[in-house]
Amino acid sequence: MNFGFNEEQKSLGDTVAALLADFPALTGPDPAQARDPAVWQALADLGLFALLVPEAHGGVGLTLVDVALAIEALGAGLAPPIAASTMIATDIIVREGTAAQQASLLPRIATGELRIALAMLENGQGYDPDAVQTVMGGNGVTGSKILVPDADIADLLLVLSRVDGGVGLVLVARDARGVSIRHHADIDPSSGLCEVTLDGAALMDDALVGHAGSGDVVPRLMDAAAIVYAGMAMGMAARMLDAAVDYAKTRVQFGQPIGAFQSIKHRCADMAVAVEAGRSAAYYAFWTAAENDPDRSRSASMAKAYCGEVARDVCNETVQIHGGMGFTWELGLHRFLRRAKVLEHGFGNHVWHYERIMAETLAAQAAGDKAQAA
Amino acid sequence: MNFGFNEEQKSLGDTVAALLADFPALTGPDPAQARDPAVWQALADLGLFALLVPEAHGGVGLTLVDVALAIEALGAGLAPPIAASTMIATDIIVREGTAAQQASLLPRIATGELRIALAMLENGQGYDPDAVQTVMGGNGVTGSKILVPDADIADLLLVLSRVDGGVGLVLVARDARGVSIRHHADIDPSSGLCEVTLDGAALMDDALVGHAGSGDVVPRLMDAAAIVYAGMAMGMAARMLDAAVDYAKTRVQFGQPIGAFQSIKHRCADMAVAVEAGRSAAYYAFWTAAENDPDRSRSASMAKAYCGEVARDVCNETVQIHGGMGFTWELGLHRFLRRAKVLEHGFGNHVWHYERIMAETLAAQAAGDKAQAA
Amino acid sequence: MDFSYSPQEEGFRTDLRAWLADALPPGWGETVFEPEDEDERAMFRLAWEKKLHAGGWSGINWPVEYGGRGATLVERAIFAEEMARVGAPEGLNIIGHNLAGSTILRHGTEAQKQYFLPRILSSEDVWCQGFSEPNAGSDLASVRTRAERRGDTFIVNGQKIWTSFAQYSQWCFALVRTDPDAPKHKGLSFLLIDMKSPGISIRPLRQISGECEFNETFFDDVEVPVDNIVGDINDGWRIAMTTLAYERGPEDALGRQIRFSQELEKLIDTVAATPRGDAMLIEDPIVRQKLARSVTEVEVMRLNAVRTFSKYLNGDDRGPDASVIKLYWSHAAQNMYEAAMDILGPTAPIAAPDPLSAGGGRFQLSYLQSKAFTIYSGSSEIQRNIIGERMLGLPR
């Protein structure tokens, strides 16, 4: 047992962070100026999208735990959401895709040729994937998806849909017949959130992801996405904490740096504790996903619920600690407030995940009682 | 419009506070030593129980708003719960009792001859009075009540019961046939919490409180009790705030009074704001009850929910500010923690009251929309 | 204690309602709204303010001799309530009415009162506030903007920040340093500065919501007649404290409370009309808890303000109770918008004018704006110091 990252894992995180820092518009004040297509290519050139692809398909064959710090860096750098979406989709295709899907898609994912957006939510429904109304039928996929990050720049859409009476994931090309895309007006224009209307949208060949009979494809997607979003939230939170601490060391009022005042110092300490705690939750979840541990869904939900709350609280406190500067457009802290709201509500907010934790906990407790009785 | 108390109202509060201060065991460390029967007599001699009784029945004819500060003082002084219970029962008998009940009971209440305990809760049910299982039938009242404060020293029990298919309040003498009383083991032995078993308990003559056809008797009891409990909670919170501030001024660490440190100073400030806010909620509710204003139930629930949370938070913080001294038995702060839990869970906790606020708010909003449309 | 209104107060309300029914454009708040453009909106608000003045509804509780209505504080509260009830436009000259006017009324010379007060009420003069500087935020007493006396004139040099509405203002009241050698609270003066004076320049400052309500204002050898000082030279800190007590006080809080209360009502209506699977979102018990908590906190905002009004009516001085009011409403309002975003999830991120945005997409902008509540008009940290030291008597 060892709950530390190795040098390779750490270096991956540092490399992604350094790369993103070369694109200052990503974290600049104007969210509308933050969607630079060159970022994708730079991340692809770095090999980010090959990491989760098995060696047999031209990738590096790493697991989610290996890329945990890289994902934190994507969060901290306000990277385009399509990067995380593609990595989540990669995990699903590697774990659940058919041999044919893997052979055709994974090599192109590895090189950065395929950008994949995740089309999950629908208007009027909650977060629950089982409530999906979109249907895959003989004449394609029909339904309407909202809040799909970066759908407009994706090559493929991974669409949550009713399939044969169950719920599954279906691949649709973004430029397929019957697909129309509209930008939302939203709190974070840098996330490229879109409404995607599927009107008998043409399916790709071999469109259904998931081995016949595997019921884990949707839970795995929810877990992987929850974990990746939790990781990004922690990246953001850690960066905001650093910003708050730096400001508290340099901003002088009443003749001393404001970080000398307990009201500021203690709040920074509480944020540091929250960031460490959130990381504990997130890293463990990355590990359970990598190992497909029985605790995967519970730990994914714990990470998503908890880290979302931490990121929200830390972003709020960091604005407060910056005082008047904190609510200027130019300093750009609002970019983190905005993105945090998108992450918080993607793939289930804390209420949804706490409910899921309770269901998983009760199931585990019942199974334990049963085992003990036997 | 004037949201201030007059001199008479203030003086009443001061007088009750001064009287209770003469009984130091009330707030002493040992909750088991805190039930001094002399307190009741002293309060009666002061005339406290005559205040809400109309002049026609030998009382002073005041309303709940007139005694708001006196009730705060009962809370702050950890007075025996039977005092508050009797005042709540007085309000109900004045508002809802039959002429015969008023004539027979109110003069004896005014002199302090009758102590009345409120028997509401039942095991396995929540806070909702409509869920009551105790039944009044031809052969008396049957059911089991829990957490009845000071039942053992009461003369009368006001019992929530199913009556003729509805829910009502029934008067039972404590020493009537079929009544048995057992002390709970509980967190606050000074509250005299009892289980009351009613096994075909004999009714008093004219036992049912409430004018025929009035549906307001149970809501009025819940509201009056919620308001009185909120008032007592604010009395406790204000006293604990004073204790915290006094300690912060005198306790020296690191060469200065700890109140000079922002971590303590700012927490005291937040508590002061919470106490002022809680008082705003409580005083307004006292007024709505005195006027039987249409906003009575909503404001009572707001007061109970909010003041319960304030008292809990302030008691917790005050222990923390006292450091090691805070968790000694001898200092006795635990007496307030204990009593606060009893008040918090009496007549609905914050969750129950927030739900009630929402129901009242939606009803008012619907009525407003209707009025606007008309 | 009495929350009901006297016949005179009810009469005031009836008159105001009748006047409003005429004065507001037909369809106001339903088909007719304020202009979207920031400048047009400012001019619209100014016109509205002048209409109010023409109708006799400006300076409700100010003395008649300075152009006010001479009514009571309670009537002022009724005025705020009624304006909010019909969703009337805000004024442009809020700082003039609430801060400049109140301060001049309390500390100004008779000549200042006679000159400035009627012009504030008529909105002939719109005012802005020159207190904060880049290095004097929470630590307001460390302002560096200098005013050197030369004969009958002060020469002002320096920079102010967060000067709301400076671009529309004719006048600015400013806290400036007149004695650089005195201890920092002792060397300040309170000046009234004509914004047309040569040497003043303004740079808009965008805030996180994207709006440009605030400015930086630069003073370069600006000449101010010595008659334009309020109070004595080097006594400006005391004067400024009065201004701040009004800025944080119940008048301000009550106006805000009514708007928050309307937003909350709109949120509840939105939630009631939002389907969530087979049910409606309003049926969710967790959502109901959050809404009820905000219902309570927003009502407590009102009660706090009214209680404090009553203290002033009963003769108490304005003191740290203004900080209690401000600390409470700012956090309660932040909680409400945070709860709104929580409750509206998953569609919380969708904003106006998206057709899928909840409640017309108003909550996202308000959410972002709310982050400033606990910072401006004295940060929460400053309010806690004031409450701790001046109300509770804790040591510095």
Next chain:
Amino acid sequence: MDFSYSPQEEGFRTDLRAWLADALPPGWGETVFEPEDEDERAMFRLAWEKKLHAGGWSGINWPVEYGGRGATLVERAIFAEEMARVGAPEGLNIIGHNLAGSTILRHGTEAQKQYFLPRILSSEDVWCQGFSEPNAGSDLASVRTRAERRGDTFIVNGQKIWTSFAQYSQWCFALVRTDPDAPKHKGLSFLLIDMKSPGISIRPLRQISGECEFNETFFDDVEVPVDNIVGDINDGWRIAMTTLAYERGPEDALGRQIRFSQELEKLIDTVAATPRGDAMLIEDPIVRQKLARSVTEVEVMRLNAVRTFSKYLNGDDRGPDASVIKLYWSHAAQNMYEAAMDILGPTAPIAAPDPLSAGGGRFQLSYLQSKAFTIYSGSSEIQRNIIGERMLGLPR
């Protein structure tokens, strides 16, 4: 990163389980419990600790040469897990094991190690901690208990407070002032004091739960041989910081976490078995949110401790990370008991042994006890100072 256990670690677990199955009394935790009486319970715990020692399960990761098992930190974590899994009795000599032993192991002389460590492991010597004083709580460095050197002896005079288990202890480690003229952190020494020495008296101190775990301990011309100093004279502050890092560190947190986790499981079972009207309490969505939040926080306690263990395994020094651990678990545990009381309402006030008390009435006592978590072992305020200054580098 790897959360799975090696075969060696799994072997350790198997051996321990087998031993425990034999060593615990039949029916343990179901029909057989610890004695109710405080003194009897102390003797029961002492006997259990001696049994562990006899079985070779004392000092899991201490060197073999001082009587330990020489195992790894991971095995120590497994030990804590397994002890908790079976609800094994706590030890009486926790302070000896975790604090006195760890400090002597790090800073003691070879003679001290040889003498004291085996006697700690065998619980021949039970230890208590003499740090706090009435006027040295959060400000620990202001201790006034004096130790004056006379030849080969220190003469100790003063008063300590919160000396847990002093009544059962053979030894006390104490922070005492050896140079009254030096700056306050510089004049302290760390002494090992035989509790049988003439001049020591103890007064029990009742805590809010009604229990008497703590004491005041008085020293009146107590003679302590100079050999019983740990570290150099006047270097006691540095030594004490080591003690505190162990007191707040992952070993302590992990043991607690497992007990909190058992309490939480018990709470969930209780809620699942509690009817509420026509349904069960566990079906209430608001209750489920609160429980899930505690499930998460209690799991995070474990993960925090394990992550920090891993840092030490990987060679990092013990530093302010112990404060992160302690600040987190103390508040999370308080939240859990506060949530328990919330959830169990309306019967929350009913305690053991009332037949109507929920979950055997354990939660009320734990609720009261939990108020001390954020005060002892360094208050939360002190932990935040340490984290702010030593981890984040904020100015003093």
